[in-house]
Amino acid sequence: MLSTLEAGRCESMGTLLDVKDLKTRFHTPEGTVYAVNGISFHVKEGETLAVVGESGCGKSVSMLSILQLILVPPGEIAGGQALYRGVDLLKKSESEMEAIRGQEVAMIFQDPMTSLNPVLSIGRQISETLRTHKGMDQKEANRRTIELLEMVGISDPAHRLGDYPHQFSGGMRQRVMIAIALACNPSLLIADEPTTALDVTIQAQIVELVTKIRDQVHMAVIWITHDLGVVAGIADRVMVMYAGFIVEEASVVELYENPCHPYTSALLGALPRVDRRRDHRLKSIPGAPPSLLVEPHGCPFSARCEVVIDRCKTDNPLLTPVGQDHHNIACWVDINTGAPR
Amino acid sequence: MNGSPPLVIVDNLTKHFPVTRGIIIQRKVGAVRAVDGISFTIDQGETLGLVGESGCGKTTAGRTLLGLYPATAGTVTIDGHNIRSAKGREMLLIRRIAQMIFQDPYASLNPRWTVHSIISEPLRVHHLFKTEAERVERVQELMGLVGLSGRLINRFPHEFSGGQRQRIGVARALASDPRFIVCDEPISALDVSIQAQVVNLLEDLQDRFGLTYLFIAHDLSMVRHICDRVAVMYLGLMAELADRNELYEHPLHPYTIALLSAVPVPDPRKDRARRRIILAGDVPSPINPPSGCRFHPRCPLADQQCSDEVPEWRLAAPSHWVACHKV
Amino acid sequence: METTASQIPILTLDDLETPPLSLGQLAWRRFKRHKPAIIGLVVLVLLVMYALGGTLFISEKYANFNDTSLRLQGPSAVHPFGTDSIGRDILARTIYGGQISLMIGLTAVIVETLLGILVGAIAGYYGGVVDSVLMRITEAMLNIPEIFLLIVMAKYFGGKIPEVDLLGRTFSGSVIVIVLIIGLTSWMYLARIVRAQFLSLKENEFVLAARATGTSNFEIIFRHILPNSIAPIVVSATLGVANAILSEAYISFLGLGVQPPTATWGNMLDGANNYLDTAPWLWFFPGILILLTVLSINFLGDGLRDALDPRSRTV
Numbered sequence: 003m004l005s006t007l008e009a010g011r012c013e014s015m016g017t018l019l020d021v022k023d024l025k026t027r028f029h030t031p032e033g034t035v036y037a038v039n040g041i042s043f044h045v046k047e048g049e050t051l052a053v054v055g056e057s058g059c060g061k062s063v064s065m066l067s068i069l070q071l072i073l074v075p076p077g078e079i080a081g082g083q084a085l086y087r088g089v090d091l092l093k094k095s096e097s098e099m100e101a102i103r104g105q106e107v108a109m110i111f112q113d114p115m116t117s118l119n120p121v122l123s124i125g126r127q128i129s130e131t132l133r134t135h136k137g138m139d140q141k142e143a144n145r146r147t148i149e150l151l152e153m154v155g156i157s158d159p160a161h162r163l164g165d166y167p168h169q170f171s172g173g174m175r176q177r178v179m180i181a182i183a184l185a186c187n188p189s190l191l192i193a194d195e196p197t198t199a200l201d202v203t204i205q206a207q208i209v210e211l212v213t214k215i216r217d218q219v220h221m222a223v224i225w226i227t228h229d230l231g232v233v234a235g236i237a238d239r240v241m242v243m244y245a246g247f248i249v250e251e252a253s254v255v256e257l258y259e260n261p262c263h264p265y266t267s268a269l270l271g272a273l274p275r276v277d278r279r280r281d282h283r284l285k286s287i288p289g290a291p292p293s294l295l296v297e298p299h300g301c302p303f304s305a306r307c308e309v310v311i312d313r314c315k316t317d318n319p320l321l322t323p324v325g326q327d328h329h330n331i332a333c334w335v336d337i338n339t340g341a342p343r
Numbered sequence: 344m345n346g347s348p349p350l351v352i353v354d355n356l357t358k359h360f361p362v363t364r365g366i367i368i369q370r371k372v373g374a375v376r377a378v379d380g381i382s383f384t385i386d387q388g389e390t391l392g393l394v395g396e397s398g399c400g401k402t403t404a405g406r407t408l409l410g411l412y413p414a415t416a417g418t419v420t421i422d423g424h425n426i427r428s429a430k431g432r433e434m435l436l437i438r439r440i441a442q443m444i445f446q447d448p449y450a451s452l453n454p455r456w457t458v459h460s461i462i463s464e465p466l467r468v469h470h471l472f473k474t475e476a477e478r479v480e481r482v483q484e485l486m487g488l489v490g491l492s493g494r495l496i497n498r499f500p501h502e503f504s505g506g507q508r509q510r511i512g513v514a515r516a517l518a519s520d521p522r523f524i525v526c527d528e529p530i531s532a533l534d535v536s537i538q539a540q541v542v543n544l545l546e547d548l549q550d551r552f553g554l555t556y557l558f559i560a561h562d563l564s565m566v567r568h569i570c571d572r573v574a575v576m577y578l579g580l581m582a583e584l585a586d587r588n589e590l591y592e593h594p595l596h597p598y599t600i601a602l603l604s605a606v607p608v609p610d611p612r613k614d615r616a617r618r619r620i621i622l623a624g625d626v627p628s629p630i631n632p633p634s635g636c637r638f639h640p641r642c643p644l645a646d647q648q649c650s651d652e653v654p655e656w657r658l659a660a661p662s663h664w665v666a667c668h669k670v
Numbered sequence: 671m672e673t674t675a676s677q678i679p680i681l682t683l684d685d686l687e688t689p690p691l692s693l694g695q696l697a698w699r700r701f702k703r704h705k706p707a708i709i710g711l712v713v714l715v716l717l718v719m720y721a722l723g724g725t726l727f728i729s730e731k732y733a734n735f736n737d738t739s740l741r742l743q744g745p746s747a748v749h750p751f752g753t754d755s756i757g758r759d760i761l762a763r764t765i766y767g768g769q770i771s772l773m774i775g776l777t778a779v780i781v782e783t784l785l786g787i788l789v790g791a792i793a794g795y796y797g798g799v800v801d802s803v804l805m806r807i808t809e810a811m812l813n814i815p816e817i818f819l820l821i822v823m824a825k826y827f828g829g830k831i832p833e834v835d836l837l838g839r840t841f842s843g844s845v846i847v848i849v850l851i852i853g854l855t856s857w858m859y860l861a862r863i864v865r866a867q868f869l870s871l872k873e874n875e876f877v878l879a880a881r882a883t884g885t886s887n888f889e890i891i892f893r894h895i896l897p898n899s900i901a902p903i904v905v906s907a908t909l910g911v912a913n914a915i916l917s918e919a920y921i922s923f924l925g926l927g928v929q930p931p932t933a934t935w936g937n938m939l940d941g942a943n944n945y946l947d948t949a950p951w952l953w954f955f956p957g958i959l960i961l962l963t964v965l966s967i968n969f970l971g972d973g974l975r976d977a978l979d980p981r982s983r984t985v
Contacts, residue, residue, distance in 0.1 A: 056534035171625040201396035206605035231607030235614040272539035274568035276606040286539035438884030451875035
C-alpha cells in the first residue's frame with residue numbers, strides 16, 4: 003500500500019470526470035440557499051478522490067448535482083459543467099441520465115435501508131438492474147447476481163437470493179448496495195458517507211471491501227465523508243470543502259503532512275488520536291459555519307479563522323497552487339508565518 | 344485517585360427488557376439481555392470511558408445506573424446512596440448529585456421551553472433558589488460557564504446550532520451542582536470542529552468543579568483523549584477494563600485488539616502500514632446470546648472452552664481487568 | 671492526565687444575530703403559506719359572523735314563528751331563503767340553527783378532547799396493564815359503528831332533559847344530551863393519537879433528562895409531553911368540530927337529535943327529503959352551510975397540520 007502512496011497510483015491516467023465552476027442553489031421559502039458556489043475539480047480513471055467537510059458544506063449536494071439527482075425545484079443548478087469523458091452531464095436529458103447513472107456512474111448512500119426496496123428480494127433487486135441495463139435474461143442475470151454477492155463477501159449467496167433487506171444487518175445491507183452499484187461495471191463509484199451509520203469494525207470491513215474491488219476492476223471512487231481517519235486510509239487525493247467552496251485540495255500524504263489552509267489545519271488539530279498518548283488539549287474552532295442563506299462575500303472561513311487579515315473579509319480567495327504536486331488552497335495567508343501570501 | 348472510596352460503585356448491574364405477548368395479561372416469552380451483570384467503580388474526579396459497538400448495552404448501562412430504567416438485578420451506589428433502594432428524599436438527593444448529558448442535541452431539549460425554563464428545571468425541582476430573580480441570575484451564570492451569552496435566556500432551542508444546544512444540555516446538567524455526570528455519547532451527533540469545543544468544555548468544567556464522569560462513546564480516539572480509565576463492553580458484558588494507556592497500548596481481550604485495530608488513524612502513512620484485524624460477521628442478538636464467551640463466534644482465538652464456559656471477570660495485571668480464557 | 675490545562679481558558683460567549691422568533695410566530699409563517707387553509711379560515715370567520723351577527727337583525731322569536739299559510743314558499747324578498755313546511759323563515763332559522771350547530775361542534779369536541787387526552791395520556795405514559803386495559807376498551811368502542819351508538823344513546827337519553835337557559839337563549843335540553851353523546855362516542859381516535867404521541871415522546875431524551883433531574887410524573891405529563899403533543903391534538907380537534915357538526919346533522923335528520931322548535935342545520939334537514947324536487951330550498955341552504963363549514967374546517971386542519979408539525983422546525 004505504501005508504495006502506491008508514494009508513486010501516485012494514477013499519475014498517468016486520463017481524466018474521467020472534469021467539473022467546472024459548478025453552482026447549486028435551493029430556492030426555499032426562507033430565501034436562497036447557496037449550497038455549492040462554483041467548484042471545479044476532476045477525477046482521473048481509477049483514482050480515489052475523497053471529499054471532506056462538515057454537514058452543510060455542500061459535499062453531497064455537489065455530487066448529487068453532477069448526477070442531476072437534486073430535486074428541481076427547489077434546487078437549481080445555476081451554472082457550470084460536469085464533463086464525463088468529455089460530455090457534459092448537466093446537459094443530458096433525464097432518460098439519458100438514467101442510462102449513465104446505472105452503467106457509468108453508480109452511487110451508494112449512507113443509509114442502505116432507504117435505498118433498498120423492502121418488499122423485493124435482494125436477488126430480484128440486483129437481477130432487475132442487470133436485466134434492464136445489460137439486457138441479460140433471467141438465468142444469466144441470476145448467475146451474475148450470485149457472482150456479485152460473492153464478490154461483496156456475502157456467504158452462501160445462492161441461498162440468500164430470496165432474502166429480503168430486513169433479514170440483513172446494516173453492514174450486510176451496505177454490501178448488497180455495493181453489489182447493486184457494481185452490477186454494470188461502472189467506471190465511477192460515488193460513495194456518500196457509506197460507513198457513517200456503521201460501527202467501527204463493520205466500517206473497516208466495508209472500507210477494505212471497496213478498496214479491494216476498486217483495485218480489481220479499476221474503478222474511480224469519489225468518497226464523500228466527514229471522517230478524516232477513513233480518508234487517510236482510502237484516498238489518493240483529498241478535497242476539503244467549507245460552506246460550498248473547495249478550500250484545499252492535495253494528494254493524501256501532502257494534505258495530512260502539510261495542510262496549508264487554516265480550516266484544514268484546524269480540523270486536523272481537532273482530531274484526537276487512537277495511536278498516541280494524549281499530549282495536548284484539542285484545538286477547537288470557535289463559532290459555527292456561516293449561514294448559507296446569505297450570498298457569500300469574502301472568505302467563508304474568515305469569521306472563525308485564526309490568521310484572518312482585512313482582505314479575507316472582502317475578497318474570496320480563489321483556489322491557487324502552493325508548492326508542487328497539485329496542492330491548491332483558497333487562502334490569502336501563509337499559515338506558517340501569518341503574513342499574506 | 345487517592346485513598347477515598349470510589350464515588351460510584353456498580354456491582355453485577357443487570358437490565359433485561361422482557362419480550363412479552365398477550366392481549367391484557369402479558370406473558371413474558373423472553374428477554375433482551377441488554378446489560379447482563381457488569382461491575383466497576385469510578386473514583387472521585389475520574390473519567391471512566393465506556394465503549395462498545397451499537398447494541399452492546401452501553402447506553403442502557405448508563406441509564407440503568409441512574410435508575411432511569413429499573414434494574415433487573417445488581418446494585419449501584421452513588422456517593423454512599425443505594426440507587427435501587429432509595430425513595431423519596433434520598434432519591435431526590437441522588438437526582439441532584441448525579442446528572443446526565445445526552446447524545447442528541449435536538450431531542451434532549453424540550454422544543455417548547457425557553458433556555459431559561461430548560462436550565463432552571465433542576466433548580467425548581469430541587470427548590471434551590473427562593474425567588475425567580477435568583478434563578479435567572481443562576482441560569483445566566485451557568486450560560487456564561489458553557490460559553491453562551493446570558494442575553495439569550497429567553498430564546499428557544501430551535502434558534503441554536505447543534506453545538507450550542509449541546510452546551511445548553513451541559514448547563515442544565517450542571518445546574519444542581521452535581522458531583523457525577525453520565526455523558527451518553529455527548530459528541531457523536533456533532534461535527535468534528537464542534538466536538539472539540541464540547542470536549543474541551545467538559546474537561547474545563549471537570550477541572551473547575553472536580554466532577555466525575557462516566558463517558559459513554561463509540562469513538563475510541565476521543566475516549567483515549569478524554570478518559571482516565573476505559574471499559575470495553577460486548578453484548579451486555581464487560582470484556583476489558585484498564586487505565587487508558589495500558590488498554591490502548593497493551594490490550595488483552597481479542598475483541599479490544601480487533602476494535603482498536605479497526606479505528607482509522609488520520610495519518611495516511613501510518614494508517615496504511617497498520618495491520619488490521621477484520622472481524623467476521625456481526626454482533627449477535629442480545630435475545631439469544633452465544634453460549635460461553637459471547638465473543639467466541641467471531642473470535643480468532645476461540646476453542647472448545649470458549650463456547651462452553653463463561654470466562655471469569657478477573658484481574659490479569661494490576662488494575663487491568665479482563666474476561667477471556669485465552670489471557 | 672499528562673498535561674492538564676493549568677488555567678481555565680476564558681470562553682468567548684456565543685451570541686445570536688437573528689432576532690428572537692417564538693414558536694407561534696414560526697407556525698403562523700408556515701400557516702400563511704398554505705392558501706387553502708387561509709381561505710378556510712376566512713370562510714369560517716364569515717360563517718361565525720353570519721350566525722352571530724344575524725341575531726342583531728332577526729330575533730329568535732321570528733325564527734320560531736310559524737304560519738302554515740306561508741308554508742313551502744320559494745325564496746322571495748320577504749323570505750330570501752324561502753319558508754319551511756310549517757311556514758318558518760329559513761334564513762332566520764339558518765342563523766339561529768347555525769349558532770347551535772357550531773356550538774354543538776365546539777362543545778362536543780371539548781368533551782371529546784378531554785376524554786381522549788386523559789385516556790391516551792394515561793395509557794401511553796404508564797404502559798403495561800393500564801395501557802392494555804384502556805386500549806382494549808377503546809378498541810371495543812371503535813368496533814361498534816358510531817352512528818349506531820349515536821342512535822341508541824339519542825333514543826334512550828333524548829327528550830328527558832328539560833329546557834335550559836344559557837347566554838340569554840332558551841335551548842331544548844336535548845342539545846346537552848347530543849353534545850355529550852357526540853363527545854362520548856368520538857374520543858377514541860384522539861385517545862389513540864395521544865397514546866402514540868406519549869409512547870414515542872416518553873422515550874425522548876428531554877423526558878429522560880427531566881426524569882434524571884427528579885421531575886414528578888405529573889409535571890412530565892403536563893409540562894413536557896402534552897405541550898409537545900399539541901399539534902396532532904389541535905389538528906384532530908379541528909377536524910372533530912366538522913365531524914361533530916356532521917354527526918348532529920345525521921341524528922337530527924333522523925329526528926333523534928335536537929328537538930324543535932330549537933333549530934340546528936341538521937334538524938332543518940329533517941323531512942326535507944320529502945321535498946327534494948318540489949322545495950329544494952328546504953335542504954339547499956342548511957345543506958350548503960354544513961358543507962361550507964365542514965370543508966373549510968378540513969382545509970384549516972390541513973394548514974394547521976403543516977404549520978404545527980414539530981418536524982418542520984426550520985423557519
